[in-house]
Amino acid sequence: MNAIAAASHVAPYPYYRSLLAGPALAFDPELKLWIASRAAVVREVMANPACVVRPVGEAVPKAIAGSSAGEIFSRLVRMNEGAAHADTKMAIKQSLAALDLNEVARRTSHCAAMLADRPINRWVVDLPSYVVADLLGLEEAELPRVALLMADFVRCLSPLSTPNQLAGASTAAQALMVRFSELRMPAGVDLANLIGLL
Numbered sequence: 001m002n003a004i005a006a007a008s009h010v011a012p013y014p015y016y017r018s019l020l021a022g023p024a025l026a027f028d029p030e031l032k033l034w035i036a037s038r039a040a041v042v043r044e045v046m047a048n049p050a051c052v053v054r055p056v057g058e059a060v061p062k063a064i065a066g067s068s069a070g071e072i073f074s075r076l077v078r079m080n081e082g083a084a085h086a087d088t089k090m091a092i093k094q095s096l097a098a099l100d101l102n103e104v105a106r107r108t109s110h111c112a113a114m115l116a117d118r119p120i121n122r123w124v125v126d127l128p129s130y131v132v133a134d135l136l137g138l139e140e141a142e143l144p145r146v147a148l149l150m151a152d153f154v155r156c157l158s159p160l161s162t163p164n165q166l167a168g169a170s171t172a173a174q175a176l177m178v179r180f181s182e183l184r185m186p187a188g189v190d191l192a193n194l195i196g197l198l
Helices: 013-021 038-046 068-075 084-096 102-115 120-137 140-157 161-179 191-197
Strands: 025-028 033-036
Touching: 013 120, 033 038, 068 140, 068 161, 102 120, 102 140, 120 140
Parallel strands: none
Antiparallel strands: 025 033
């Protein structure tokens, strides 16, 4: 039993009690992570300026800074914090709240059926791209290309990305921005943030 296994274990409570009996903050050498087991410690960690989405001096990873992929990354809502992104977050939240969830479920089922012959590891990666692109109004014939472009783009997000993957991510970012610039977006919604939803 460890902190990760406990989350899906049928009876995790003895393990959780053992955490409460131990130190409030402890390092797990097997998992190579810190475990905070008291609410006060969790709040303190979450409020610490060192625990932000990105390092203060590196809002965009150095490997993609100055590239098209870096430009998109710099504007992704989920990779930023603070007031500068509050308006975009609100616009996306309002756009998502306005969706008909029955229609989303129907379109998701349709996209899932389109991908039924793919291996599960590709299906899991491609389905979100298909669904979001479909909901944004792209034609069905475009969905495979968008999924490929998204797969190329996200390859730049790993610190282990190769130079070829970084170059491919920027090419993909340019293509995605061109295609999305042709769509009619809700007021206040940034194209880069929409790409981040895919």
